[in-house]
Amino acid sequence: MSSQKRTGSRGQRAVKGMVLATAAALVLTGCSEQVQRGWLPGSRETTSNTAELTDLWVNSWIAALAVGLLTWGLMLWCMVAYRRRKGETGYPRQLAYNIPLEIMYTIVPLVMVGVLFFYTDQVQRSVDEPNEDPDLVVDVRGKQWAWDFNYSYDGDERYFAGTQAHLTGEDGVRDTLPTLYLPVDQSVTFELNSRDVIHSFWIPAFLQKRDMIPGRTTEIHLTPQEEGSFDGKCAELCGEYHSEMLFNVEVVSEQEFRDYLQTLPEGHLGDEYDRNINLHDDVTATEGD
Numbered sequence: 309m310s311s312q313k314r315t316g317s318r319g320q321r322a323v324k325g326m327v328l329a330t331a332a333a334l335v336l337t338g339c340s341e342q343v344q345r346g347w348l349p350g351s352r353e354t355t356s357n358t359a360e361l362t363d364l365w366v367n368s369w370i371a372a373l374a375v376g377l378l379t380w381g382l383m384l385w386c387m388v389a390y391r392r393r394k395g396e397t398g399y400p401r402q403l404a405y406n407i408p409l410e411i412m413y414t415i416v417p418l419v420m421v422g423v424l425f426f427y428t429d430q431v432q433r434s435v436d437e438p439n440e441d442p443d444l445v446v447d448v449r450g451k452q453w454a455w456d457f458n459y460s461y462d463g464d465e466r467y468f469a470g471t472q473a474h475l476t477g478e479d480g481v482r483d484t485l486p487t488l489y490l491p492v493d494q495s496v497t498f499e500l501n502s503r504d505v506i507h508s509f510w511i512p513a514f515l516q517k518r519d520m521i522p523g524r525t526t527e528i529h530l531t532p533q534e535e536g537s538f539d540g541k542c543a544e545l546c547g548e549y550h551s552e553m554l555f556n557v558e559v560v561s562e563q564e565f566r567d568y569l570q571t572l573p574e575g576h577l578g579d580e581y582d583r584n585i586n587l588h589d590d591v592t593a594t595e596g597d
């Protein structure tokens with residue numbers, strides 16, 4: 309009896325300690341800004357879309373955590389409440405039906421999926437809303453394995469032609485990567501095109517990526533809101549040097565952006581430098597035969 313009592317109080321102390329430790333961890337980590345943004349890169353204000361995207365991500369996690377805690381709690385409760393007692397033999401009842409319970413756990417997940425779908429769709433529509441009259445249009449051309457940027461700003465058309473950087477791991481090689489310049493607080497439309505195979509345009513800190521498909525133009529619309537340097541990369545396995553298909557992003561003041569544009573050659577590097585035969589021409593030729 310006395311030994312059982314001691315075990316019981318030791319168990320209670322352990323549970324209390326665990327609860328306290330969990331609460332302390334939650335309170336301490338809850339204070340950090342990193343946690344509040346769900347460990348996402350960049351900040352809420354990096355672009356005009358990052359606040360909405362961050363909220364969708366963080367709120368989805370909160371909902372998932374709430375469901376997870378409830379589920380784990382019920383599982384633990386079942387394990388404890390229905391554990392094998394001393395002297396019990398054989399198996400407990402193996403089948404049981406509870407129609408109201410079964411209806412509930414069919415409907416509740418459907419509602420949860422519906423709620424996630426609703427908010428995801430809402431944010432997606434808002435993020436993909438086209439700019440009526442963007443300040444800057446960048447025609448981005450992905451190619452094995454670099455990037456060309458065509459800027460069209462204020463009636464001025466200029467381009468930057470990127471070449472493969474061949475990263476060796478040595479210092480300074482990153483400086484040879486193509487750099488995309490963007491003016492802060494100006495609306496930008498990226499027209500995304502590929503010169504050969506499928507690539508994907510991704511600036512992780514902007515929380516947006518989009519496939520670049522040969523023969524088709526996809527778009528991203530946003531306004532950069534914070535000056536700074538960011539990383540850009542290809543997010544679609546596109547061949548041997550896919551992992552080196554990187555670029556730098558510099559968000560600068562409007563004046564700095566105008567100064568930068570003046571250093572670039574005038575003109576536009578369009579479809580004429582695409583490597584593969586245009587898919588549509590190919591189809592037409594076959595149909596004509």
Ligand SMILES: [Cu+2]
Nearest residue numbers: 507542546553
């Ligand atoms: Cu690529």
